[in-house]
Amino acid sequence: MKLTQEIKDKIIKEFNDWMEVQYAGKNKKERQEFGQFFTPPELTIQLIEGFDNLKGTTIDPTCGCGGLLAACILAGADPNKCYGIELDPDILELARERLGKLGVPKYNLHLGNALNDECYDNFNDKYSYDPKTDRVKIEGQNEFSSLWKIRKPAQ
Numbered sequence: 198m199k200l201t202q203e204i205k206d207k208i209i210k211e212f213n214d215w216m217e218v219q220y221a222g223k224n225k226k227e228r229q230e231f232g233q234f235f236t237p238p239e240l241t242i243q244l245i246e247g248f249d250n251l252k253g254t255t256i257d258p259t260c261g262c263g264g265l266l267a268a269c270i271l272a273g274a275d276p277n278k279c280y281g282i283e284l285d286p287d288i289l290e291l292a293r294e295r296l297g298k299l300g301v302p303k304y305n306l307h308l309g310n311a312l313n314d315e316c317y318d319n320f321n322d323k324y325s326y327d328p329k330t331d332r333v334k335i336e337g338q339n340e341f342s343s344l345w346k347i348r349k350p351a352q
Contacts, residue, residue, distance in 0.1 A: 205242050208268045212238040241268040257281045258311035263292035276300030282311045
């Protein structure tokens with residue numbers, strides 16, 4: 198899919214605004230001490246332009262602070278259908294704060310290592326699958342695509 202210049206500019210602006218808040222008043226050395234690295238918006242734009250479309254569910258299994266998901270939303274993805282997994286609980290909270298402003302429900306962003314089975318344990322004992330609708334329901338949460346179940350690593 199091809200993004201308009203207006204959408205590219207929105208993605209870059211959101212990233213720069215977010216970075217400004219994260220690093221307000223800090224010099225380069227102080228910023229490097231955080232040990233956090235973020236995908237530049239130009240790369241995120243290239244990734245999105247490699248997608249066919251942004252309809253349906255968007256999943257980032259290594260979402261970090263949510264840069265790719267934020268850009269997808271700005272490019273037209275439904276925030277209620279955006280999901281992420283992050284290994285670092287502090288970074289996950291940054292993602293929840295950032296993406297919450299764009300309409301992503303907090304419970305769509307999960308703590309875990311997407312390469313390990315235990316990352317999916319939160320889903321196994323609390324979900325039900327309806328083959329008629331091809332939807333998964335997590336107890337107390339909205340429905341989401343069965344892709345979560347499909348992505349579970351083989352046992």
